[in-house]
Amino acid sequence: MADLQDLYQETILDHYRKPRNFHEIGNPNRQADGFNPLCGDKLIIYLQIEHGTIQDIGFVGSGCAISIASASMMTEILKGKTEAEAKTLFANFNLLVANRTDSQPEPEGMGNLTAFSTVREYPVRIRCATLAWHTLRAALDKHQETVSTE
Numbered sequence: 001m002a003d004l005q006d007l008y009q010e011t012i013l014d015h016y017r018k019p020r021n022f023h024e025i026g027n028p029n030r031q032a033d034g035f036n037p038l039c040g041d042k043l044i045i046y047l048q049i050e051h052g053t054i055q056d057i058g059f060v061g062s063g064c065a066i067s068i069a070s071a072s073m074m075t076e077i078l079k080g081k082t083e084a085e086a087k088t089l090f091a092n093f094n095l096l097v098a099n100r101t102d103s104q105p106e107p108e109g110m111g112n113l114t115a116f117s118t119v120r121e122y123p124v125r126i127r128c129a130t131l132a133w134h135t136l137r138a139a140l141d142k143h144q145e146t147v148s149t150e
Contacts, residue, residue: 011073011115016065021075025058034061034135034147036127041067045135054078054086059132066125070116071132077111083140089113090133096120097129 028046035042041063048056057075061068074093078086092110097119119129127149138147 012069015069015072019072032139036149066128
């Protein structure tokens with residue numbers, strides 16, 4: 001089993017300590033709330049999408065280092081991406097952190113998100129890492145209910 005220190009790599013800690021895009025955005029045209037009842041993490045994702053492209057993205061909330069860092073890195077990589085590209089990254093991120101086989105998504109296009117590859121060794125942390133992503137998906141799909149990792 002991977003060492004717990006591997007889970008909290010410097011990149012993850014940096015994004016937890018200084019989260020990027022940690023704010024509400026002006027005039028979001030999509031948003032969704034997410035909640036992890038297992039540990040209490042709560043996030044709200046805000047999107048401004050124009051002509052199918054994410055022009056602005058932000059989030060607010062509270063949670064553990066994994067949850068906040070995942071949301072921070074997600075917002076950085078998605079700004080300027082199309083909705084289709086965002087959905088592909090959602091699928092690839094889920095494969096990266098939750099796939100229990102040797103099959104891995106191509107790291108190309110994943111950027112710093114590959115720091116979460118060790119999360120799969122800690123099944124309870126998978127929900128922390130994917131909360132922002134499932135909340136993003138709900139915002140993209142215009143779902144009004146709070147997303148739960150349960």
